[in-house]
Amino acid sequence: MSEERDKVELEEGTLLTAISENNMDQFREIFLEQHPYDQAKFFVKLEGHDRLIVYHFLSPEEMAAVFENIEDEDDQYETYLSEMDPTFAAQMLAQMYADDAVDVLNELDKDQVANYLTIMEDGAAEEIRELLHYEEYTAGSIMTTEYIAIHANQTVHSAMQILKNEAPNAETIYYVFVIDEDKKLVGVISLRDLIINEPDTMISEIMNERVYSVTVAVDQEEVARKMKDYNFLALPVVDFRDHLLGIITVDDIVDVIDEEASEDYSRLAAVSDVDSQDRGPFSAAKSRLPWLIILLFLGMFTASLIGRFEETLDKVAMLAVFIPLIAGMAGNTGTQALAVAVRRISVGDTQDQTLGKLIIREAGTGVITGTICGIVVTLVVFIWQGDIFLGTLVGISILATLIVATIAGAFIPLIMHRLKVDPAVASGPFITTINDILSILIYFGLATLFMQYLI
Amino acid sequence: MSEERDKVELEEGTLLTAISENNMDQFREIFLEQHPYDQAKFFVKLEGHDRLIVYHFLSPEEMAAVFENIEDEDDQYETYLSEMDPTFAAQMLAQMYADDAVDVLNELDKDQVANYLTIMEDGAAEEIRELLHYEEYTAGSIMTTEYIAIHANQTVHSAMQILKNEAPNAETIYYVFVIDEDKKLVGVISLRDLIINEPDTMISEIMNERVYSVTVAVDQEEVARKMKDYNFLALPVVDFRDHLLGIITVDDIVDVIDEEASEDYSRLAAVSDVDSQDRGPFSAAKSRLPWLIILLFLGMFTASLIGRFEETLDKVAMLAVFIPLIAGMAGNTGTQALAVAVRRISVGDTQDQTLGKLIIREAGTGVITGTICGIVVTLVVFIWQGDIFLGTLVGISILATLIVATIAGAFIPLIMHRLKVDPAVASGPFITTINDILSILIYFGLATLFMQYLI
Incomplete structure (x- = not known):
């Protein structure tokens, strides 16, 4: 494979020369031998004036094969089409597999689509018009009518x-x-x-x-x-x-399959999928900010919760030291449980019985991990601070937090699924922040309750 | 499709009756009409004694089609094979596509494999023996020799x-x-x-x-x-x-594609992929605990860092209130940057130039999101607490934290990729914890530096 790729890369120079020398025969001889995917990769790298020459070198049918292989993240369909002679563009669209032509047309505004369909030969226009009706992400939107x-x-x-x-x-x-x-x-x-x-x-x-x-x-x-x-x-x-x-x-x-998996993945991290593509920092910031602002206000809420325990904090400032540890562990276990639940739902295991079992299993997992982490923390804090009561307080908080956070991590996506909301939108950071709040309540609640032992 | 599925589910009852009545003709008439995937789904749900009857109802070739369609998460190949007559099992393995047969044999120990290969007809055994050599996750391990x-x-x-x-x-x-x-x-x-x-x-x-x-x-x-x-x-x-x-x-x-995407996803959440399958709480806890314990100790380190600022905390207990907010925001932006970088690497964009651009872009994104979130936080804290200095301190900490966390989130997976470690193992919780530490240092560092304005 690498051999073929190497060859393709070598040919790039020759193709560019052929374009600059307006040598159509040489260009066609090499270009048409290449796999359409390689042709598309070459095409999208070209400058505008070079593209104009390519449109003249190729027939609408040959250009259609190139267009069918342009990847979504490289799409500048609107630019390309506007550079072409409208009749050439319409002929090319008619030559493309109908589902691919529809993908291209979906990027244009309605007037433009209508224009191309008017120039186009009737049969092809009819096929495309039918497919344009179907909603995005349905079977209709990805099917083709070119079957036997x-x-x-x-x-x-x-x-x-x-x-x-x-x-x-x-x-x-x-x-x-x-x-x-x-x-x-x-x-x-x-x-x-x-x-x-x-x-x-x-x-x-x-x-x-x-x-x-x-x-x-x-x-x-x-x-x-x-x-x-x-x-x-x-x-x-x-x-x-x-x-x-x-x-x-x-x-x-x-x-x-690739898109949907990458969508779930991006949502777990609270980034929109567009973001993984090659855009500048402004568009990246724009797509991430809504999430960050929501999380910021949830974080402010957490802060106001701790504020309520100011009296407790004033008495034992040492309590603050363990806030990130406890909140962090809650976030981590919650994310783990979330990922398992979302994955389970996305592979289609959505019978009530299966989901009920999942919650019970997660609760069990929370008890086991909570107990072990709780014991470890108690010992470490005791050795470090020499205060068995502080150690026990942190340890019990970890135990309770891990149980609650694990159940919450699994339960929230399931509830969302039941409410017909895609559970993948319950991103990791969202669950983490919810679990921050729960863990702070548990930790400071316990600390305030047993204050007399701490001072 | 749902129609077909409904039909298959209706037929299940009849098939079970045919098994219990030892009615081979009726069983074969219905079962062999089904798609092998449906056959496999039916087979894995059977009890052991019912399976024994099915082995007698079907030829090795028919059983091979069932075996080829058993999904990985349902695999109990070893149990199934041990229930069969060894000659029947060997004949079935020989009838399977060689790559699928190898998947089954990879679950057995070497002695068992050798036994089956000995009974097997020479040609098939030879084919399988060749494929068994290749390392897991390579082209060799998923290829088949049955080509034309x-x-x-x-x-x-x-x-x-x-x-x-x-x-x-x-x-x-x-x-x-x-x-x-x-x-x-x-x-x-x-x-x-x-x-x-x-x-x-x-x-x-x-x-x-x-x-x-x-x-x-x-x-x-x-x-x-x-x-x-x-x-x-x-x-x-x-x-x-x-x-x-x-x-x-x-x-x-x-x-x-499905496996690899699900692997990246699971790692982002720090769960092993095995975990998404249907195991009990003990095995789930066992697979998650190593991560949790590592994160626990990282969290203890964070706690000890805050401990160093105990004096600062004692003077202004109010500072503790914003710890989860700042650490949380660091974790969130870090996870976003991480997901984008891992995704980029996994689609194969790994030229130095591209990765360099990614870091610069992430830094830019950090500055923009940091500035906006910083201003929002300053205003909210000022309005809430009436303390412009506290507001500014928290705001500047958020600004600095978001820049550092975004860069760290993108940089760490890139470094790992360079060191030939799969960057997906730098899971979300790991990056989150690293960023907790950085954010605490920034926040308490600034607070200690400007202590006189806070009291």
């Missing part, structure tokens, strides 16, 4: 003929879907089965009638999970009356 | 004949790899191309000579990234002299 469908009363031979004709345009030819006269999905057959069976076999005899499908409005995360579990290379999308509308291919699902 | 290879001097027609013969055993037939007499990889051709071209076309004319491959020892994460970027359905694996050894298929890569 046949009828059950055909033979393997005639199915293979259809397949040969449609292969250049279909996004996948490895599954062929079987529909009835009403366009209802009745079966599926893989290309593997078509090849193994005799040419005169009827499709109805060999097709698989137990065909898994998803309805258009289903969340893309659910689609991804099913495709991963069942190892499908493509999954048909139907409306609520089982009419075949499109298919979702595995390459789109790989992207979904 | 042809020579360049064949025609499309003869290639299709080979494909038809090998289709039942190959893990994918959608890519055919072209090798020379030395078994060196020289090209690739997709089934799509074979179908589109005329039967008498030579493979050498239509094959793609720019074939991307990976070497056996490459990390599986790198393989996953390439397959995702290039949308490959399969990727050939070669040795360092370009001999074709096996292929990796997209379904295995989907699992890798």
Whole structure:
């Protein structure tokens, strides 16, 4: 692989020279040999004036392959399209797989979209218009209409003929879907089965009638999970009356899995996903500040709580020393429990019974970790400060804190899930701050209660 | 889809009855119609005595399909295999795709593996033995040897004949790899191309000579990234002299992406990945305690730091009130910066220049968020406590803390990456605790320095 990559990097210089010398033949000879992903990587690195030359070197169809492979974080679709001749742009969009064209058009405003669709050839425009309807993050929004469908009363031979004709345009030819006269999905057959069976076999005899499908409005995360579990290379999308509308291919699902995981990850750390991309400090600060300000006010609330115990603090200033330790441990265990619960929910284990068991398990885990950490702390504080009562106070606070924080860490995302809020928004810092508050209440509550032993 | 799932759930009852009545025909009629993933889900829920009956109902080949679809978290391979007749078990392992069989055998001890390989038919044993050599998490460990290879001097027609013969055993037939007499990889051709071209076309004319491959020892994460970027359905694996050894298929890569993302996620929260699975509180506590104990001692260190400022604290007990706020904000911004840096590294943006830019960007972000949060805090504390100096002290501490914590959050994972340590092990709680310490030093340092204004 690295060999191929090295070659691609070597070719970059030659391609740039070809552009600057306006040498179309040399450019095409090298560029069209490259994988479209490498083509896209090269294209997005170009300056504006060089891009203009590339549009003239390539056909709309060739440019479509480049566009299909531009990664989301590099997207400047609007700029690129505005640089192109509108007819060229419309032809290119028509040549792209419909789902990819829709991704591009979703970045533009409505007027621009309407303009391109007007210039475009009717069939392609119609396909794209249908897909533009579906809401983001649903099966409909990631499906393509370029699938191959046949009828059950055909033979393997005639199915293979259809397949040969449609292969250049279909996004996948490895599954062929079987529909009835009403366009209802009745079966599926893989290309593997078509090849193994005799040419005169009827499709109805060999097709698989137990065909898994998803309805258009289903969340893309659910689609991804099913495709991963069942190892499908493509999954048909139907409306609520089982009419075949499109298919979702595995390459789109790989992207979904990656995006969703990175979304959960970013939320655990309270950063928006946009932030991991290459933006300046202002946009990074803008995306993080809302969280920080919320956390700041929660922190002020914690401070006001401690303020209420000022009298206790005045008497035994030493108490303050253990605040970060206790609050920190509460935050740590809470984050651990949170991560486990969010993960559990996101892999789809959401039966009441399973979640009930999870809470009980977390409570048990809190008791065990709390007991052990509590004993360790008691001993360390006793040895360090020579004060067994202070040690016991801190130790018992840790025990109580860890139990409460672990349960809270698991319970809050579950409640959010029940309230149909995505539990991943209960980010680590949020849980940490909630647990700060709980731990301070426990610690100073106990200290105030047993003040006479401390002085 | 839900329809299919509903049907599968309905069938469960009938299958259980068939088992209890020892009705093999009824069981097979329903069970063999199901998708292997559903079969596996049903199988792992069975009690031991019911499983024994299932082994008698199914052929080794049918059982192999079930085994291939058992998910890692449900694995009790050792138990299952020990329940089977050894010859049946060996036959089943031989029927499985070699990469899946190796996954199962990796759970057993060496003696057991040797036993099964001895009973097994030679060809299959040889294949498995080869794959067992490769280290975990490398391309070699997830590849399979069941690919289809042809020579360049064949025609499309003869290639299709080979494909038809090998289709039942190959893990994918959608890519055919072209090798020379030395078994060196020289090209690739997709089934799509074979179908589109005329039967008498030579493979050498239509094959793609720019074939991307990976070497056996490459990390599986790198393989996953390439397959995702290039949308490959399969990727050939070669040795360092370009001999074709096996292929990796997209379904295995989907699992890798999911695992790696979930690993990063778990580490951010300082839980081991095992923990998200269904284990009891003792094993959960056991996996979390090491982290908690380390964090506990770091927390004790923080406490001892505050202890050094006991004199300052004794004079102005009010200072203690803001400890959790300042330490908390440091932890939050640090975690944000950490998540961004880890994510950046894990998507492979690891050129020095990019990472240098990241640090500068994070510093800028820290200055902006610090300034805004600092001003907000100063105002709130002034209004609340009526003490402009205390407000300014807390505000400046927040400013300094946010800058330092943001840089630390980004810098520590980068240093770890440079030292070839996986930066994801610098979990959120670890960074949080480091930042607790830095923030306490800043806050109490400033307070002690300007003590005269506070009293």
